[in-house]
Amino acid sequence: MRRQEGSVTLKEHKKHSLIPRPTYGNFGRNEWAILGTPCSAIKALADTVIKALSGKYKCAYVDAQHAHADEEAVLPGRLAAGAVATYTDQIHYHQFDFKKELNPFHFRQLFADMDLVLVNGNHEQAKAQVVVIDTSKKASLQKRLSQLTHVQLFLLADNADEVFDFIQDAVPDWQNVPLYRLSETGKIVAFFQEQLQQARPMLNGLVLAGGQSLRMGQDKGALQWHGKAQRYFMADMLKSFCAEVFISCRAEQAGELDRTYKPLADTFTGLGPYGAILSAFREQPDAAWLVVACDLPLLNKATLQQLVDKRNSSAVATTFESPHDGFPEPLITIWEPKSYPQLLSFLGQGYTCPRKVLLNSDTQLLTPLDPEALMNVNTPEELARVKEVLAQRTTSIHAE
Template structure:
């Protein structure tokens, strides 16, 4: 084998991050004060619905130890302060893009002062006062999505037109047209909403039940297929989660998604789904929900909050989140991995300790699952009653 043939690392799908997050824009081409004012206006308008962040750098330059805040001056690497109305971390270490992505992973929108930092998309301000500065940053204009004309500007600079051949296809607004700029970002975030896939959890060993729950038939076909069919109406792609040894027995008309995080139960199934498609949201559904119906799924999808890490139902039994009928957003992937790294594999624990959207089911009975023969008997009685009434 030659060095050219050798692949040292496994190839997996990477999330579509930029330098900080999935949705990030550097505002460049105008003084920092104008960038901050614009960022303030956009963040104020969008923050009720989206988690927003801002990235900047200080103009101050000093290597003197006495300029470090608090305990950092004494040699601490990290200092945390509960400021009552907000929380503050001070760090005395360099951060790279991998660490920034972890820190900003739950942000829906990151605005960046492009005079200091770069982002995967750009908003370019045409401002004669910063013309020479913008000319030096042409290499940073890799994905321009909006031009803004300062009050003293009448058209896009010629050197920008030369650097961006399709510049005429890019929208142009006035820097003072704040409402239209906000609408631009609102539209971008709406378009960037992650697609929704479905995942039927059918890889359990059903030890308490004594038989494979996914193969049981409550509605005229095996439950795993019934649930997959139910999800088709609400999601773009539907997969049946299974153990690797189960894959050969599944109907080839359905997409199988074998666990790649093994030995972790439903937790591993959810992680395996994100490993397959890290930029999709996943409507995860256990196969042992024989009373689940379209109305309940429709309620969950209608109430989906993609700004939270997950949208879930409140359990009618204990008031806690129901993790196995939940929409898990892409931003939950690093959260799940973080809990795993701390030794936790309980999806409910993740939901209870994270920013989620939890709703009450219109039909709490639809959330009933079946784990034991006794629960099976009760549910079969309910199903029989429903058939009689219909």
Template sequence: MKDHKKHRAITQPAYGNYSRLEWALLGTTCGTIKTLAESIINALTPDYRCGYVDAQHTKDQEEPETGRLGAGARLEYTDQITFDQFHFQKPLSTFQFRQIFSEMDAVLVNGNHQQAKAQVVIMDENKKASLQKRIAQLTNVQLILLADNADSAFDFVQEAIPVWQEIPLFRLHETGKIVSFFQKQLKNATPVLNGLVLAGGRSLRMGQDKGAIAWHGKEQRYHVADQLKGLCQNVFISCRAEQQASLEEGYATLPDTFTALGPYGAILSAFREQPDAAWLVVACDLPLLDTATLRYLVANRAVSALATTFESPHDGFPEPLITIWEPKSYPVLLSFLAQGYTCPRKVLRNSEIHSLKPLNPDALLNVNTPEEVEKAKQKMT
């Protein structure tokens, strides 16, 4: 019998237990781990969003079983003025953790209590026996640190990690080197940038296919794709499934799999195809869009933000159809969809984004009607 798969497989994001980039710090006391994590997070925070995972199992520091949770509430939220606090009266699954931490660039984990897909191992003679019990957790060690009482990686660590000598090794007090390690890891993990030309609309107001108008000597969808080729790793023309066969073979296509949702569905379809890539999304109704504007957007890309976009010169709102959408925006877009919203601008207006003033306001001019075509032609002369 042929193998039967009940559910269709789709590309999964490269998550660990909490995030795409996560490290468990283990091998020493919880206090030392917390201090180290604070130093790393403090140094990374200006450029990256960091999360931290820990556990507290001592009885005298547990929340008393009184109040709303004790009365039976499953979830309690408190506005603490300088921060927000949630209490859950239920265990959270890996899937829920990933959703909560989805906007983090890096998550540090107290490895004495929880695990992560990468590890930073500390050689501390006082916790040697404890580390040996966790040897099976050393599945992807990326950094080794030596406490003051250790001179090298322990024998059992060397046996468990044959390539241990190829792993960076610092003293625990060498904070600068440790921070530089994490900065390099985050920089190397910058998501690749793909281009997506939105050409799947039905152009009802225009009365003809906007993507087929030859503003610059060739159909606009191909002109925009050519503009993006020098800025993106891969460039795709987003289209409806029935359009795919009619597009030129020299251009990669990406048909909508979230149908009847307009640009929103096109963006989601792109993330469904490559969820770990960032997508520079450009509409095909911007005839005055110049390469300098696109280069400026890419040069000022803020990887830590949900998206990098331009402020519309017309209403001051973010312009969603010439925007770099980072991978962390994928679950946010899906969550808005689940609440009944299919407006990408609404997502941007209610998220932490990086907004730029356009170099050339006319470059963001949308042309959707025959009347607007004439106005654009006047500006082009």
């Protein structure tokens, strides 16, 4: 039966825009349901994996309480008095309790920062599965065949020696799925490590060249510091580090760019660099974006190499500490896919400053090896200063 929303059914409502969607599961981008064995064994395995990986990755665990339908719910604290949500600062951790229905849309927001989500598959489902072959839960597992949509690992409990026949029938490529003993924790941890390494987001480049250049009085992207327009020079430099490189621009600028470069027009208009970053994620939400402003004439490959080498894909972003004020430099930054919902959330609260997002998020902050490389040019006075620096460097090179 179709659910009604006003006078229009969900099936009939087709007017929404189609845009690329991040590859989420029910909770996060990288999630595995562990099923086929008692909950105690699932929790023990999750503890082992999380303990081994939590030093490098943000890990989460999803489970449910065992309760019978006829048992009366005992609500904690103020929820019993009618509150919808409570928050408690537990000093060493933070505790939220909700008394409302949660769905995958809520869960993806709550788990957006996670690199790994392990799920008790006896209670919840996930995008990928780890199936334990345990004779004590054989009948239960047979009832869950519909949940086996993407089996990536088989584990044999002590009481089993081979994959059940009904699993072989349900998983066509079961022979190509890794098979370990449940007791081989080292191999299991290595499996998840490899999966997370393979899931590291692809890195794209984005040159910010869509500004009005009002303070400069001329198009900063068109200035020629190194024999060609700076926006093209920057794009060429990014090609050594990125899978694809785009030049961010206003819609009316796109047709004016050299056709050998890829334009990426702002779709979040009127927001400056913030809108350009969001527009990039709207185009490719599963990519990480190395974002650089076009007004950095002293930026060099060594500085970009430092940024890429020290990239922390578990953080929201990796950036440099400003040599002037110690704050993050938002316009020479690697923004990870997990920053996309963060940026949208800040926008929803009325903030369009990328630096504010970095200051209030889990950001990997680096000390630049060459502080001068971060010098930007917004005014004629700054332009004159950079010309002096470039002239001095040219003189020094010739002297050598």
